[in-house]
Structures are given as C-alpha cells and as structure tokens.
Amino acid sequence: MTIHRALITTLAAVTMTSTAPDAAAQQPAGDARAAGTFEWHTWSGDAGSRRYRLFVPAGHDAARAAPLVVMLHGCTQDPDDFARGTRFNALAGEAGVLVAWPEQPAAMQVQKCWSWFDPAHQAASRGEPAVIAGITREVMAGHAIDPRRVYIVGVSAGAAMAVNVAASYPDLFAAIGSHSGIPYRAASDVPHALAVMRGGSPDPAILAYALQDALGGRAMPLIAIHGGADAVVSPMNSRQLAGQWAGVLGVSSSPVQRSTEGGLGVERTRWSGADGKPAIELVIVDGLGHAWSGGSPEGTYTDARGPDASRLILDFLLAHSR
Template sequence: MDSKALPDMQEAARLTREGRVTEATALLQRLFRGEASPGAVPKAARPTGTVDPTARLPRVFDVEPETGEVKNAVPPPQAAGEGASSWSGAGMGRTAPSPMPEALRGMLDHFKQGGLAQGTAGLSSSFAPGGFAANQAPLPNGARFETAAFAGDAGNLGYKLYVPSGYRAGQSVPLVVMLHGCTQSPDDFAAGTRMNTLAEEGTFLVMYPAQTASANAQRCWNWFSPSDQLRGKGEPALIAGATRQVMRDYAVDPHRVFVAGLSAGGAAAAIMGAAYPDLYAAVGVHSGLACGAARDMPSAFAAMRQGAAGRTPSARGGEPAAGGTARVVPTIVFHADKDGTVHPSNGDQVIAQAGAAASGKLPARVEQGQVGGGRSYTRSLYAPAGEAAVLEQWVVHGGGHAWSGGSAAGTYTDPRGPDASREMVRFFLEHPHPAPAQG
C-alpha cells in the first residue's frame, strides 16, 4: 500500500471507532478511487461531562457493494442472532469485546476487485448479517448435532458438534474443527460445506466453534488482532480449549485432529496451525490469510486487498509446546483467482509460511483439472524429495470469495468449483500427527 494512503486509513479507523461510519466510508471511497483527501474530519463536538451511551458497543457496518450504501450502522444487540437457524450464541460471548474495530468485512466487500458480479455465478445470495441458511437437512438415524460450550481463562466459546451415527464410544475417530466466515453460524457453515455428510460417510466428529457479536459484531474471528494470534491467548486459547474438551468428552484419536476455515475462519485456522502444531495434525485454509498477515486495521485492509507486506508474513503463534520441535504442518489451501475480498496472493503466502519450517526446498508438481460442467483449477503439490506432499494448493479459476464445491443451502458457496470439503478430508486423513500432545 502507498505510504501516502496510511493517514487516510488511520483517519477512517478513527471515524469507525467513533461510529461515524458514513464519513469513514466516504473517505475510503475517495481513497480507493485515487482522489485527493479533503483532510482529516474534525471530531464531533460533545458537551463537557456527557457520556456517549453507545461508546462501549462494537461499532460495525455493512456496505452494499453495488451502491456503497451503509447499512446497519449500529445494529441492535438483539439482531445478532436473527435468522441464525437453530444456533443461539446467547451467553457465549467473551468477557470483553476485542478493541479492534469490527468494520473489516463490510468495508472490504465494497472494494472487491472487479465488482461483486465478477466470477460469482452460483454463489449464495445472502451476504448480509443474519442471512444464514434456514433449511437444515434432517439428521440420519442415530446422528446428533449438539450444542455445547467451553469456558476457560480467556472467556467462553459456544460450539456445535456433529456426532455421526457410526460413532461408538470405545472406538477412536478423527476430529475436524471448522471455523466459519464472517456473518456465518455453525448451522450455516455446516450446510454450505456439507462437512457433516462427509463425517457421516467417514465416521468422524466435526466441531463448529461459534463467534458471537459480543466478540465481533460481524461474527468474524479477530485474525487481525495481535492478541488473537498467540498460543494461550484470546481466540486461539478458546478454540484449542474447546478442541481439547471434545477430545476429553469423546473417543478422539489425538493423531487425527484437524482444523479448517473460510475467509476470517481460514485466517484463524492458519493461526491455530502456527500456535498449536502439537494439537492439530493438518490445516485447511479456504480464501484466508497467513498467520500474522495483519496487526491492525490498516494492515488488514492492505493484506486483504493485495497480500501481506513482505514476501511471507512472519507467523506469531507464540512459543511451541514444551519439548516440541518445529515441523511442517501439512496444509491444504483453496483460493479462487477472482476473489475480490481476500486477494489470491494470500493463498500463496499461506503455503510459503507453512513450508518455511522445511529443511530444504519443496519441489512442486502442478496439475490442471476441470470439474464436469463447472470450473477449471490448478493443483500444486509440494513434497520433500521422495516423500508424500505436505502442502497442497488449489487455485479455482473464475471463482469468487466462496467455499468451492459447497452447497447453495449455505452462504458464501460456489457449487461449480472442485469439492473443497472432500479434498480437505482426504488430505487430512493422509497426514496423521507423528507426535501429538498428550492431554
């Protein structure tokens, strides 16, 4: 990003924090059109001694991509869960909301490269907060989709857990942790990815942690906040804690615990792989960003628009587990080349970051393919000499910001792309953890 734009980005962040979202949006529109800035907007006057009654509410807005119209400038608290299928996050909020502004997803939708219509044929139509899938497929006989919660030092985290009909208490099974994107819910993400269907076929558990409006008003995982990029802190501690709780409550094979996510959830999955390589055997990142790609709002804007500064962002993650050693965490990445919300170069950076622990260069084998009646793709496999691939990258040609091969029953899905869910599960099961943490 041009350094001349930084003051305008900082000014937009200040306006957003103050709830002056219309002014912030107008400033950013001028910035990305290349127009000269009119200068900083003065702070609104307030009588001495008065208190803004909404000062502690998360400030967020959504922007209509076609018109730039600001919607839901300060959404009412009760609206956070409307239309969220059977999921309710009531009481699951963090002890305190993140200090980072919650405006990223809505603002950046307006600045999609090439416009929303480009490369989005087949995508679900509901992009607004609360626009979750309402139609839930009936459960197979004996299967369960349970609501639960984890409580820890970092706060509380609600989640849903799919238990397939073939699960038996004495038989260890894999666990896949799925981190939804902004505005989504566990039910919506399950419907769109069809991961529960695969769990039923392969007999594994699927956990869907749920972000709430008290932590982020758009229900985004706070991947851009430094305090949510570290082992034992913030959201990573909560997600890891919930993962371990499921491992204690069910017969989970510790060698086969995996994490994946979409968009902000994909960035959070990359963070979990960097912060907890002893817990997660492999990682799936769909339309996401590398760990440490941003540290604040301006750098998050820049990373989403053009990739993180520098060739490869530095993974934060914190210290590894006691006695742990660095390893290449097997990682599979899906990203569409027409994604106008998270620039495709971020997928390259996820792969580069994941491969940084390799002792030598990882040669790539590149394949081209085509989904029958759907999109073409490029698949790159990175493997040490004479060994199986530890990194896998899928570039979906012509697709947008959506889960490839997903179902139209959920939001942010592209049914015409290769089946990301099935390919991730296949990749995960090929990469059990060589030495998982115990307990």
C-alpha cells in the same frame, strides 16, 4: 467495534458469489441431517465462554478412537450456515469423523468475524486461539478421539484464525485446511489487514520466520484452496501461505498441474515430504470468487462450481497423522 466495522464495510462492499439465506435456511437443515447428531454445547475456561456445535456420526464407537475436525466459519456466518454450505458433516459421517463447529457470536463481534489480525489473538494461552483449543480439548476429553488425528479448517476470517490456532498449538493439531485464507501473522492491525486482503503481504519473505518460531520444528501439513477471482481476499494470500509453510517445512514444489473440475479450471501445486505424501497442497480455482468451492446453495458464500473443497480438504487431512 469501529475497527471491526471498517473491516466488514470493506468486505460488504465487494460482490461475492453467495446464496443469501432465506427463512427456511435459518434452520439447521441440509448438512445437519447427515446421519448422526448435531448438537449445541458450551465451553467455558480462563479465556472466556463460547458455544459450539458438535457432529457425532451415527454408529460412533466409543471404544474406537476417531478423527476430529474443527471448522471455523467466516464473517456473518454461524456453525449452521457453514455446515449447510460445505456439507462437511455428510462427508465426515461417511468417514466416521467427529466435527466441532465453534461459534463467533455477534455479541463478541458484530459481524461474527474472528479477530485474526489482532496480536491478542495470534498466540497460545489467550484470546480466541485459547478458546478454540479449549473447545477442541473438551471434545477430545468427552469422546473417543485419536489425538494423532485432530485437524482444524476455516474459511476467510475463519481460515486466518485456523492458521493462528494451528501455529499457536502445534502439538494439538496434525494438519490444517485453509479456504480463502491469509498467512500467519500477515497483519497486526486493521489498516494492515485491509491492505493484505487486497494484495497479500508486501514482504512475504519474512512470513516464514514468524511461523518457524511458532511451530518450533513441527512439520504440520497444509492444504490451501482459493478462488482465482476472489475480490475480497486476494488469491495471492494463499500463494503466500503455501510459500510460508514450504519455507518452514523445507520442501520443494512439483510442477503445477492444470485440470478442469466442476466446470472451472484448476491450478494445483504440491510440495511433498520425505514420506512422499503431499505436505502442502495449493489449489487455485479459476473464476471462483470469495466462496466455498463446490458448495451447497443452502449456505452463504458458496459456489456449486469447481472442485468439492470439502472432499479435497477431508481427504488431505485424513492422509496425515501427528
């Protein structure tokens, strides 16, 4: 617990663009009111037991397989908070997508952080990746889900864990979305994790080897979004994450494109696959801190400015299938 407190003390010491939750925000409002159901479930298996929220859009046809997105919250958040801040359920409802929101409770980690930096949670068949994969499979077994269109997304510690899960179960997920995340296996303990968060990996060239071994030749598309002014997790991490993925997929980048979206400058880089679709997309948002771009003030660690990260991520994911 001391190890995790050290990590969170560093996180808490940095001023973040965020909306502090008030009493009203503690209830599953906002995004939870999207057309459909948003209910708690509990998964249990060899790796333990964990609650999760499941959003099922109104009119979901049990005879027609739908996509599934798994959403992993960041430190101090929970599924309700993350759903409010991203408004992801509303977009998913429009697109006919189911969304699973696993919970990392305070009982497991005092600040609700996923243990992305711990080697015990960086591989298949154990730890938190096994829990999240178990939740994913339970939803797939209980609902009409297209197994070729299952995706995973996360923010901050949740983004780092989403990378761990996707790399651990490449046959389960078709694509991944990372917001304010970190490369796969960039750290193996807390001191290393803190150093990586501050400035990225000191030896990014070796990162692709770990990912190559994990993916085993699977070409899994990735979209990574990061605030250019993020003082909690350096944007260098998403640059290295995209580079790690590009090294494994063997794709080359197109020229950087710059635009202004939501009042902030945006730097966008794409790496295209053989089919012409972006295999990797990196979006750096100037002036954005450690916050979900284009998010809602009903959730924590959001910034209403910048491009709508939820829409960017969902559009990217749905353009790919396994």
